[in-house]
Amino acid sequence: MAAPNIETIVSLSKRRGFVFPASDIYGGLGSSWDYGSLGVELANNVKQSWWRWLVHERDDIEGLDSSIVQNRLVWKYSGHETTFSDPLVDCRECKSRFRADKLEYPKISDDTETQKAFENTPIEDLIKAKNFPCPNCGLKNLTEPRPFNLMFRTTVGAAAVEEDESALAYLRPETAQGIFINFKNVLDTSRRKLPFGIAQIGKAFRNEVTPGNFIFRTREFEQMEMEYFCRAEDAPRIHQEFIDAFQVWFYSLGISAENLKLYEQTAEELAHYAERTVDILYRFFPEREDEEKQFDELMGIANRKDFDLKAHSKKPEDAAGKRVNPDTTDDLSYFDPQTNERFYPYVIEPAVGVNRTLLAILMDAYTEKINDKGETRVILKLKPELAPIKVAVLPLAKNKPEIVAMARTLKKDLLTTMRTVYDDTGGIGKLYARQDEIGTPFCVTVDHESLEDNAVTVRDRDTWEQERVAISELKEYLQKRLG
RNA sequence: GCGGGAGUAGCUCAAUGGUAGAGCGUCAGCCUUCCAAGCUGAAUGUUGCGAGUUCGAGUCUCGUCUCCCGCUCCA
Numbered sequence: 182m183a184a185p186n187i188e189t190i191v192s193l194s195k196r197r198g199f200v201f202p203a204s205d206i207y208g209g210l211g212s213s214w215d216y217g218s219l220g221v222e223l224a225n226n227v228k229q230s231w232w233r234w235l236v237h238e239r240d241d242i243e244g245l246d247s248s249i250v251q252n253r254l255v256w257k258y259s260g261h262e263t264t265f266s267d268p269l270v271d272c273r274e275c276k277s278r279f280r281a282d283k284l285e286y287p288k289i290s291d292d293t294e295t296q297k298a299f300e301n302t303p304i305e306d307l308i309k310a311k312n313f314p315c316p317n318c319g320l321k322n323l324t325e326p327r328p329f330n331l332m333f334r335t336t337v338g339a340a341a342v343e344e345d346e347s348a349l350a351y352l353r354p355e356t357a358q359g360i361f362i363n364f365k366n367v368l369d370t371s372r373r374k375l376p377f378g379i380a381q382i383g384k385a386f387r388n389e390v391t392p393g394n395f396i397f398r399t400r401e402f403e404q405m406e407m408e409y410f411c412r413a414e415d416a417p418r419i420h421q422e423f424i425d426a427f428q429v430w431f432y433s434l435g436i437s438a439e440n441l442k443l444y445e446q447t448a449e450e451l452a453h454y455a456e457r458t459v460d461i462l463y464r465f466f467p468e469r470e471d472e473e474k475q476f477d478e479l480m481g482i483a484n485r486k487d488f489d490l491k492a493h494s495k496k497p498e499d500a501a502g503k504r505v506n507p508d509t510t511d512d513l514s515y516f517d518p519q520t521n522e523r524f525y526p527y528v529i530e531p532a533v534g535v536n537r538t539l540l541a542i543l544m545d546a547y548t549e550k551i552n553d554k555g556e557t558r559v560i561l562k563l564k565p566e567l568a569p570i571k572v573a574v575l576p577l578a579k580n581k582p583e584i585v586a587m588a589r590t591l592k593k594d595l596l597t598t599m600r601t602v603y604d605d606t607g608g609i610g611k612l613y614a615r616q617d618e619i620g621t622p623f624c625v626t627v628d629h630e631s632l633e634d635n636a637v638t639v640r641d642r643d644t645w646e647q648e649r650v651a652i653s654e655l656k657e658y659l660q661k662r663l664g
Numbered sequence: 665g666c667g668g669g670a671g672u673a674g675c676u677c678a679a680u681g682g683u684a685g686a687g688c689g690u691c692a693g694c695c696u697u698c699c700a701a702g703c704u705g706a707a708u709g710u711u712g713c714g715a716g717u718u719c720g721a722g723u724c725u726c727g728u729c730u731c732c733c734g735c736u737c738c739a
Contacts, residue, residue, distance in 0.1 A: 196675060202731085324666085406739085552700090558699085606692095613699050614700045638698075
């Protein structure tokens with residue numbers, strides 16, 4: 182059972198310390214969120230799962246951690262300086278919004294001369310003269326195009342001033358480019374041969390026009406991106422393999438198949454670099470009536486062709502024999518010693534949002550259970566691997582010093598092996614409920630009998646069943662059940 | 665950015681223009697042999713922020729910020 186909606190998760194997150202609104206005491210900052218003690222553990226576990234699965238276990242992928250601020254030319258040749266700046270116009274009448282560069286001349290007259298004259302006037306001038314009809318309502322009352330810069334601008338150098346173009350830099354809008362510009366470095370030092378991948382986890386920044394929906398779309402976010410380099414003829418097959426593999430990975434994180442969906446991007450939707458892109462969608466909005474609209478993007482898996490490596494290389498020339506990229510000092514082509522060919526590898530890019538994955542995991546793990554008294558209890562059925570806390574050690578009664586002492590010792594013994602906490606601020610029922618709500622798989626309870634028989638009760642989060650386990654075997658028992 | 669809605673304790677919400685409250689949660693003590701028990705006590709608010717009207721503003725007016733829902737973009 183998934184959470185009824187994102188609001189439920191927001192409320193739980195604030196209440197229990199997964200996610201807080203950022204700079205809250207100063208009134209907050211649009212779409213910024215801070216991760217609390219449980220949130221950071223969960224996020225780290227997600228990232229670790231991804232890294233281990235791709236970089237450590239596959240054996241054909243290297244890790245990388247590149248700079249957030251790069252030379253501005255990186256973003257010039259990646260295409261972001263032009264594509265990440267959209268001129269937008271609004272219709273004052275029907276409130277629709279359009280990209281000015283994608284507007285088309287409508288037919289306004291049967292008279293070819295009139296129509297021709299109309300089409301020869303720049304759209305921007307027509308809009309200014311209130312002579313261009315809104316594609317939606319047809320009324321001629323559009324606002325002038327305003328540029329929306331999706332990239333965060335900053336200046337490099339302590340003495341640089343805001344207007345100094347030479348000091349202008351951007352916070353990266355994606356981590357991918359850091360990988361492409363390091364392709365040669367990694368290739369040479371790791372002695373890899375095609376096919377192989379480079380993986381990176383890191384923050385990216387976009388001045389989204391419309392952020393929102395909690396941590397679903399924020400201006401500062403974290404990506405787990407991997408660029409897999411291969412021969413052009415292998416790209417479609419490898420692309421499909423990753424599409425399949427990532428679905429399985431999401432299953433392994435506890436996300437149910439019924440809340441996941443594939444989406445094939447249409448030709449119009451494809452990014453400037455992509456040949457084919459398949460998104461994996463998650464049911465982030467189960468409360469929406471239209472089933473289609475319940476789903477939104479969790480990750481994208483793109484075939485970027487050889488666009489990026491070529492764009493950053495010095496050899497490609499245009500029709501006139503001029504270098505397409507006169508600024509780069511290197512050529513990112515690959516030489517195959519077996520076939521004596523030199524070419525630009527194709528790239529398959531699975532890009533996952535850390536924050537979105539976290540949200541999907543929380544929503545999917547959210548479960549409500551009715552207890553014997555008919556009250557609703559919240560259980561976060563997180564995979565043990567992802568749970569921020571693995572074990573809570575609880576004294577059944579805290580007015581017995583022997584029980585408390587035993588529980589504290591037990592906690593100390595366990596925490597070197599697994600994340601363990603101790604809690605005695607409440608009756609046993611409340612302590613269990615609290616751990617259920619934050620997804621702790623097991624509670625270990627020390628009672629009066631424990632003092633006699635050196636055994637404790639282990640309670641299962643999902644079934645609420647209890648089992649008596651000897652303290653001497655406890656650590657091994659828990660490790661086994663935690664997987 | 666535009667349109668619509670909303671901001672009161674950690675959460676959920678009260679409070680005719682007249683002393684800012686409740687429940688839950690949190691914390692401390694007592695009690696307690698297993699699923700948010702009970703008792704006692706405590707902390708927590710410049711009512712988002714700033715002006716204005718008024719003898720007096722949580723309440724009325726204006727500005728501003730933030731959040732939510734749509735429009736564009738994407739992980």
